[in-house]
Every structure is written in C-alpha cells, then in structure tokens.
Amino acid sequence: MSERPVRVMRPMDPMLFDPLQFHTRYLLLLSKSCMWSWFYERTGISFPGLVRKHHQGLVAVECDVEYVRPFGLFDSDEFCVSVERVRARQGNSVLELFHEFSAQGQVFAKVRMLWRMLELDGDQALTGAPGVLRDSVLQRLEPCEIDPSRELRQVEVLRTQVEGEGEKIGEGHYPFTLYRHLCEVADQWSFLEVPGLASAGRERLIDALEQDPFKLRATLGRPLGQVLVKISCPFYLFEEGEVKTTAFSVHGRLVFVHRVINLTRMSTLAAVVIETFQD
Structure with a gap:
C-alpha cells in the first residue's frame, strides 16, 4: 500500500505569527491537530476513542521543527498543514509523524514528531506506563506504516x-x-x-x-x-x-x-x- 497523507487547508490568522515568522508553538499545535485528523480519517480512531476503547494514550517525547523558507502573514490567504506519513517504530512503542506546512504549492516548514505509546491506568489524570500499540490499533495501519527499526533522535x-x-x-x-x-x-x-x-x-x-x-x-x-x-x-x-x-x-x-x-x-x-x- 502507498502512503495515506491527510491535508487540511486553513485561512491565515495573525495570531499564528510573530513579526518574523510562524510561531513554533502553533506549528506544533496544528501538527498535533492534523495528527488526529489523520487518525480519525485513516483508522477511525479519535483521541477519546483511543482512551476509552483501546485504553491507550501517547505523550510527545521529541519534535524537530525546520523553517524551510521565509513565510509571513501577508504571503498568502491560506496555507495547508499535512500529515505526509506515519510510522510505528521501535517495536511499535513509538509513533513517528512527518508534517508539512505549505502555501501556493511551496513548503515553508516541516515538523517531525515522536510520540511514546502509553498503557493507561484508567484514572482521570490519564496516568500511564510505557507500552506498545495494541493489536486493535496496529491492525488499522498499513504494512508500510510499520517500521521495527529505531527512530532517529536528533x-x-x-x-x-x-x-x-x-x-x-x-x-x-x-x-x-x-x-x-x-x-x-x-x-x-x-x-x-x-x-x-x-x-x-x-x-x-x-x-x-x-x-x-x-x-x-x-x-x-x-x-x-x-x-x-x-x-x-x-x-x-x-x-x-x-x-x-x-x-x-x-x-x-x-x-x-x-x-x-x-x-x-x-x-x-x-x-x-x-x-x-x-x-
């Protein structure tokens, strides 16, 4: 099977920028939001569903943000945020997601995020211990989305x-x-x-x-x-x-x-x- 990207168009918003560039925090926020768009559209799993039905959670352990080219508030009317590919890594204990931000057909930022899988204890604080993707989740991934090798830590x-x-x-x-x-x-x-x-x-x-x-x-x-x-x-x-x-x-x-x-x-x-x- 080929990759299953998800792309979301968004209007420009002045709150997303400082005087120099796109805020890093909003690149991460929109990447995370798009991640759940990917999960819901490609696997049918929402975040509440992951917790309630599969008793799993995930926590960010590393993120890499690259500003590919200058991009400011008045450079476009809209932009696209995407999940380009997803990988279950390191014995299915880590999820690696690759995001791109683009406008007018050109990428201006890239984000790579690593998420550690958790087995939840069931309390309201979402307390969990390190775990691996359960079969009920793993079976919804395509073969190309599973990579047993260790992910890069930069x-x-x-x-x-x-x-x-x-x-x-x-x-x-x-x-x-x-x-x-x-x-x-x-x-x-x-x-x-x-x-x-x-x-x-x-x-x-x-x-x-x-x-x-x-x-x-x-x-x-x-x-x-x-x-x-x-x-x-x-x-x-x-x-x-x-x-x-x-x-x-x-x-x-x-x-x-x-x-x-x-x-x-x-x-x-x-x-x-x-x-x-x-x-």
Missing part, C-alpha cells in the same frame, strides 16, 4: 556536538511556575509550550546583557531556522521550574541550548531545546 547528537565544538558566549536563567495556561488536560505541561519557555529564556538572557560583544541582541531580528525539542520528565501544575540558557558560537554559527529544569522534582532535567537561526 537532540542529544546535536547538543553533544555543540557543547563539544562550540565556544560558550553567554548564559542566563529564566524561572517559571507551571500554571494552568501552560498545561494540557491532565494538568501537566503541554509540549506545545516548551519551545516558548526556551525562547523566553533566550530573550531574558539578551535583555539582561550590559555589553554585547557577540551581537546576541541582533538575533531578536533574525528568524529561527530550526528548533529541536526533547522531553524527558513531566511537569505538573504549580511545580517550579527554570530554563538554563547557554549561547554558543559553533564555527561562527550561533546556537542556543536550553535546559528546562524541574526544581520541584529534585532539579530533574525535564527538557532540552536547541535553537538555530536562518542564514
């Missing part, structure tokens, strides 16, 4: 490279409390908000600069080129956190590495976000 590879080869040129700290506007239905943080927390850490670092020999302030006028996110620990309502941001110069290229720390949970590393800029 964040740790790039972080190791940046920290090993780069020159540290700035550091900052951004404390936050997880209030409900940053949460999803289970009163834990929404992965959609993690890139925003990282960007806030970068902007706080820049705003606090008394001197700027490396011209970090100039990045406020530069669009992002790539945002990589890895999530490794939950964050729950009212827990205290901190974004530790480090700016690196790597062979003349500026990279920001953000460590999101859950202070309430013994300063556990909850996420890593890496930001690079368009050339």
Whole structure:
C-alpha cells in the first residue's frame, strides 16, 4: 500500500505569527491537530476513542521543527498543514509523524514528531506506563506504516556536538511556575509550550546583557531556522521550574541550548531545546 497523507487547508490568522515568522508553538499545535485528523480519517480512531476503547494514550517525547523558507502573514490567504506519513517504530512503542506546512504549492516548514505509546491506568489524570500499540490499533495501519527499526533522535547528537565544538558566549536563567495556561488536560505541561519557555529564556538572557560583544541582541531580528525539542520528565501544575540558557558560537554559527529544569522534582532535567537561526 502507498502512503495515506491527510491535508487540511486553513485561512491565515495573525495570531499564528510573530513579526518574523510562524510561531513554533502553533506549528506544533496544528501538527498535533492534523495528527488526529489523520487518525480519525485513516483508522477511525479519535483521541477519546483511543482512551476509552483501546485504553491507550501517547505523550510527545521529541519534535524537530525546520523553517524551510521565509513565510509571513501577508504571503498568502491560506496555507495547508499535512500529515505526509506515519510510522510505528521501535517495536511499535513509538509513533513517528512527518508534517508539512505549505502555501501556493511551496513548503515553508516541516515538523517531525515522536510520540511514546502509553498503557493507561484508567484514572482521570490519564496516568500511564510505557507500552506498545495494541493489536486493535496496529491492525488499522498499513504494512508500510510499520517500521521495527529505531527512530532517529536528533537532540542529544546535536547538543553533544555543540557543547563539544562550540565556544560558550553567554548564559542566563529564566524561572517559571507551571500554571494552568501552560498545561494540557491532565494538568501537566503541554509540549506545545516548551519551545516558548526556551525562547523566553533566550530573550531574558539578551535583555539582561550590559555589553554585547557577540551581537546576541541582533538575533531578536533574525528568524529561527530550526528548533529541536526533547522531553524527558513531566511537569505538573504549580511545580517550579527554570530554563538554563547557554549561547554558543559553533564555527561562527550561533546556537542556543536550553535546559528546562524541574526544581520541584529534585532539579530533574525535564527538557532540552536547541535553537538555530536562518542564514
């Protein structure tokens, strides 16, 4: 069988953009929404149905956002968000989805998302343990959508490279409390908000600069080129956190590495976000 893409047209909306580009959080939000369009149209399974009937859930563990080309609010009247392909990976324990955003026949952003399958305990908090796709779900996938190999994890590879080869040129700290506007239905943080927390850490670092020999302030006028996110620990309502941001110069290229720390949970590393800029 061939791939089974799903594409959704949407009108332009000023809330989707900052002055430079499409908000990362909305790329993730629309990717997630389109994912459930794909599931409902191609497998007949909605998110409530996955929970109620199949007793499974999923949690985002990594997402890669690539801004392919400049695209602004007035460049089109509408845009398309799609699921281009889906893969059940690593013994059917991880779902990998590939999304594209396009307008007037040209792709302007790509998103790849990794979702860890959960076996739910049945409580209202959607508590779950790592599991695999149940046969009742797996049988609705096509053979080409099942790949037993391990998926690519980009964040740790790039972080190791940046920290090993780069020159540290700035550091900052951004404390936050997880209030409900940053949460999803289970009163834990929404992965959609993690890139925003990282960007806030970068902007706080820049705003606090008394001197700027490396011209970090100039990045406020530069669009992002790539945002990589890895999530490794939950964050729950009212827990205290901190974004530790480090700016690196790597062979003349500026990279920001953000460590999101859950202070309430013994300063556990909850996420890593890496930001690079368009050339």
